[in-house]
Amino acid sequence: MPHWAIFTETSTPVRELIDFLLNGPYPHGFEVLKTKKGVLFSTTEIAWFIEEELRHDRKILSKDRKQSLQSMSSGERKKALFSYLLSQKPDYMILDNAFDNLDVTTRKYFMETIHALKSSTNIIQVLSRKSDLLPFIDHYASWHQDELSWHKKIPTTVGQSTKESKHFNQPLPSPIEQVAYEHTSLIELRNVSVTYGDKPILNKINWKIKPGDFWELKGANGSGKTTLLSLITGDNPKGYGQDLYLFGHKKGSGESVWDIKKEIGYITPALTDRFRGYHTIENMLISGLVDSIGLYIQPTDEQKKLAKSWLTLLRMVHLKDRYFHDLGKGQQRLIMCARAMIKQPLLLILDEPTADLDDEAAAVVVALVNKMGNESKTSIIFVSHREEPGLQPGKVYALEPGEYGSVGKNINL
Numbered sequence: 001m002p003h004w005a006i007f008t009e010t011s012t013p014v015r016e017l018i019d020f021l022l023n024g025p026y027p028h029g030f031e032v033l034k035t036k037k038g039v040l041f042s043t044t045e046i047a048w049f050i051e052e053e054l055r056h057d058r059k060i061l062s063k064d065r066k067q068s069l070q071s072m073s074s075g076e077r078k079k080a081l082f083s084y085l086l087s088q089k090p091d092y093m094i095l096d097n098a099f100d101n102l103d104v105t106t107r108k109y110f111m112e113t114i115h116a117l118k119s120s121t122n123i124i125q126v127l128s129r130k131s132d133l134l135p136f137i138d139h140y141a142s143w144h145q146d147e148l149s150w151h152k153k154i155p156t157t158v159g160q161s162t163k164e165s166k167h168f169n170q171p172l173p174s175p176i177e178q179v180a181y182e183h184t185s186l187i188e189l190r191n192v193s194v195t196y197g198d199k200p201i202l203n204k205i206n207w208k209i210k211p212g213d214f215w216e217l218k219g220a221n222g223s224g225k226t227t228l229l230s231l232i233t234g235d236n237p238k239g240y241g242q243d244l245y246l247f248g249h250k251k252g253s254g255e256s257v258w259d260i261k262k263e264i265g266y267i268t269p270a271l272t273d274r275f276r277g278y279h280t281i282e283n284m285l286i287s288g289l290v291d292s293i294g295l296y297i298q299p300t301d302e303q304k305k306l307a308k309s310w311l312t313l314l315r316m317v318h319l320k321d322r323y324f325h326d327l328g329k330g331q332q333r334l335i336m337c338a339r340a341m342i343k344q345p346l347l348l349i350l351d352e353p354t355a356d357l358d359d360e361a362a363a364v365v366v367a368l369v370n371k372m373g374n375e376s377k378t379s380i381i382f383v384s385h386r387e388e389p390g391l392q393p394g395k396v397y398a399l400e401p402g403e404y405g406s407v408g409k410n411i412n413l
Contacts, residue, residue, distance in 0.1 A: 003123040004030075005137040007130070007155055009144060010330035010361040014096065014126055017143050018042075021094055021124060027148045029141065036091035036122070041098055043356065046077050047270045060084070066197045071230065074101035074352065074385075075221025082113070092122035099132045100355040101269075103220040103385050128329075128358035130154065168368060172375040173309035175344040176289070176302055179263070183248035185210050186346055186379050187232055190243035193405060194227050194236070200405030201227050207397055207408055211346070214373040214380045216391065219399030224406045225383060228399070229349060232381075234260035247346060262291065265340030265378070268351040272336050281327065281335050282307050282320040288339035310338045314368075330361030337368055344378050351383045366390050 008014050020027055022038050050069050052058040061080040062069045069077060078101070085093065095114070099107050111134070114123065118136050125134055126143075133154065140151040187209040194202040201224045209215065219225045230236035231244060234257045244251040247263050265288070279287070285307040286299045299307075311317040314334050324332065333353060341348055350369060354362035370392045373380050382393060396411040 001119065001122060002032075002139055003118060003125070003134070003137050004139040004141065005125045005127060005133055005154075006148070007140070007142045008126060008128055008358070009328070010128060010333075010357050011328035012144055012146065013326070013328055014143060016146065017148070018094060018096065018126065029139070029148070029150060030124075033092060033122075037088075038092045038094060039085040039088055039090040040094045040096065041078075041082060041085055042094070042096035043100070043269055044096070046081055049081070050270065066199075071196075071226060071236075073222045073224075073226050075103065075106040078102065078106075078110070082110070090121060092124060093117070094124045094126060096126045097128055097132070097356045098125070101221075101352050101385060106221040128356060128361075168313055168371050170309075170313040172371060173306060173313065173342075175342070176306060177343075179344070179346055181211060181247075181346055185245070186213075186247060188243075188245040189231070190245075192231065192239075192242045192244055194224070194231070194238045195405070200403075202399075203402060203405035203407050205406075205408045209347070209379055209381070211379060212377050214392070214394045215382065216393035216396045217381050217383045217399075218396060218411075219406065220401060221385075223399040223401050225399060229351060229381070229383070232347075233264060233266065233349070263346040265343065265345040265348040266351070267333075267336045267340045267349070267353055269353075269355045272332055279324045280321050281316065281324050282311070284324050284335055285310055285339050285342055288342040306342065310342060314338060328361075329356055330358070330364065333357060333361070333365055334368060337365065337372075341372055341376075341378065344376050346379065348372065348378050348380045349383075350380065352385070353382070354384060354386065354388055362386075362388060363390060 006017070018040060021030060021033065022040060024034065026033050049061045052060060053062070053069050061084055062072070069080065072080070098110060102110065114134065115136065117123065123134065125137060127133065140154055142149050142151065142155050185208050189205045189207045191204045191206060192202060193204055205228065217225055227236065231239045232246065234246060239251040242251065246255070246260050249255050286303045289303055290297065308317060311320055316331065324335065327335070337350070337353060353369065354365050357365065366388050367390065369380065369382060370390070372378065373392065382391065398409045398411055399406040400409055
């Protein structure tokens with residue numbers, strides 16, 4: 001039974017490729033799929049199921065669970081999707097960067113589970129990082145500029161190098177209005193615990209984030225990182241009645257969720273998937289100033305000038321009128337980082353910002369994050385399961401699972 005790997009670069013979208021593989025017309029070399037049933041294992045699929053829960057209250061992947069899909073960890077979401085796909089009894093499965101967002105233990109679980117499928121199910125692995133290649137793959141191809149090329153062995157490169165993009169020579173653009181803040185801490189958790197039903201998630205968490213801090217948040221899948229972030233963003237009602245202080249105010253002292261969110265820039269791969277309309281990247285950036293998904297008002301000259309400064313920094317000013325969904329993943333992720341940072345908020349949360357990116361595009365994002373940390377007063381929380389080369393956090397906070405929930409630990413660098 002043949003199994004395929006398709007190596008991709010983040011400058012070329014894979015949406016069309018995956019659609020061909022699922023629905024046809026099938027690319028050369030994949031004609032055998034015409035009479036077979038395929039399924040897609042991807043974060044974009046998870047995003048769709050999350051939307052179904054939020055908008056239509058349809059619990060599909062999480063119907064037998066107490067937690068919502070949105071509140072689960074990346075690993076738990078992927079396990080739920082994988083089980084659902086297997087229940088569909090597919091003839092072939094497309095794995096779209098399947099090992100992103102996974103810790104070592106969960107990654108091993110998926111490796112072993114997928115390996116057990118190889119004798120009964122065709123596997124098509126679409127991947128950006130060569131270190132993720134499954135060992136039993138026996139056919140190799142690459143997807144570059146919307147064309148599929150076949151290789152007798154693992155390709156060394158896909159497309160052209162973009163190393164020059166790793167350097168941002170322009171200064172970080174100043175915001176239209178600088179946010180004033182007088183307190184000594186932005187976020188403070190004092191012995192905060194969270195339990196869902198009879199399942200303890202967080203156990204007496206103590207964490208203090210000060211203005212200008214650059215933190216890396218670590219922890220295994222299911223250790224409570226998503227829950228911890230939801231406490232900080234004000235989305236989790238479990239914060240009420242606890243010693244949780246957000247931007248100088250105790251949780252539940254009269255603030256609204258929107259009072260909290262206006263102080264935070266947030267990026268997650270799932271958020272990128274929610275921008276499905278015809279938005280130019282200039283409008284995408286400006287929408288970050290008004291906290292909307294898309295831009296539905298006439299921007300001011302000052303807003304346009306600021307957007308141009310960010311596009312100049314990203315070397316994308318010539319693309320200002322290009323639609324966001326026409327960009328490659330690497331370019332989309334840079335725009336989303338800039339959109340989250342355009343106001344230079346008090347706190348910037350970057351949840352898996354390098355997921356689904358190849359090594360080169362990930363290095364560009366890391367370089368931008370370092371620049372934002374070095375040239376602004378914004379506090380940063382960076383979350384990733386991969387050890388990203390070159391990342392320069394000042395501090396690390398790690399969640400370590402235990403019998404009574406995860407405990408937090410400050411790690412000195």
